[in-house]
Amino acid sequence: MNFNNAEFKFACGTSEQLPMSTLPEIIFSGKSNVGKSSLINKLANRKNLARISSKPGKTGTINFFEVENFHLVDLPGYGYAKVSKCEKQRWAELMEGYFAQDRLFCMVVQLLDMRHKPTQDDLDMIQFLESSGLPYIVVLTKKDKLKKSEQEKNLVMIGDCLKKFKGIRLFPFSAQTGEGADSVINTIRNSVEEFYMEYEEE
Numbered sequence: 001m002n003f004n005n006a007e008f009k010f011a012c013g014t015s016e017q018l019p020m021s022t023l024p025e026i027i028f029s030g031k032s033n034v035g036k037s038s039l040i041n042k043l044a045n046r047k048n049l050a051r052i053s054s055k056p057g058k059t060g061t062i063n064f065f066e067v068e069n070f071h072l073v074d075l076p077g078y079g080y081a082k083v084s085k086c087e088k089q090r091w092a093e094l095m096e097g098y099f100a101q102d103r104l105f106c107m108v109v110q111l112l113d114m115r116h117k118p119t120q121d122d123l124d125m126i127q128f129l130e131s132s133g134l135p136y137i138v139v140l141t142k143k144d145k146l147k148k149s150e151q152e153k154n155l156v157m158i159g160d161c162l163k164k165f166k167g168i169r170l171f172p173f174s175a176q177t178g179e180g181a182d183s184v185i186n187t188i189r190n191s192v193e194e195f196y197m198e199y200e201e202e
Helices: 036-044 085-100 120-132 148-161 182-199
Strands: 008-010 027-029 064-069 070-074 105-113 136-141 170-172
Touching: 027 036, 027 182, 036 064, 036 070, 036 136, 036 182, 064 105, 070 120, 105 120, 105 182, 120 136, 136 182, 148 170, 170 182
Parallel strands: 027 070, 027 105, 105 136, 136 170
Antiparallel strands: 008 064, 064 070
């Protein structure tokens, strides 16, 4: 499994545009400007595979990237207050349409900003993942923007905020240094391998 071979496949702005699911899907979810594109680029060791916007809420499509035998799926960011009501409704339809389809869901990589407490939107998303039974991990972005003492303090704080979700796995990550990327890659690799093993057994 070589993330360096990742390539952009297509973008979908409505649920009707979503292609048939043919490969296991590793899904990246998080609020606007949390660093999803930066994480994807670091995992693939590419600078511009996923476009990084300086304006929160600008990316309103579900973007698919193919990595050998699975897809990375970059969901549009949620929780940006300045987006119009019409645009929020379109995003909601797109997200609901995606998760309602019969797709090869493999694992969700849920991103949280390590500098802050999880927002209500973050908690709602994690609760949705819990309720749906989708396997997921939580990547804590922006680690490099905190001092070491702050990192340890915030890791405890976030863990406390998420304590009702039993067995949750937290992965601190820095897009600047790449710290934590290998752990995320290994977890994705294991998830895809387990998916194919279960698929073959069926």
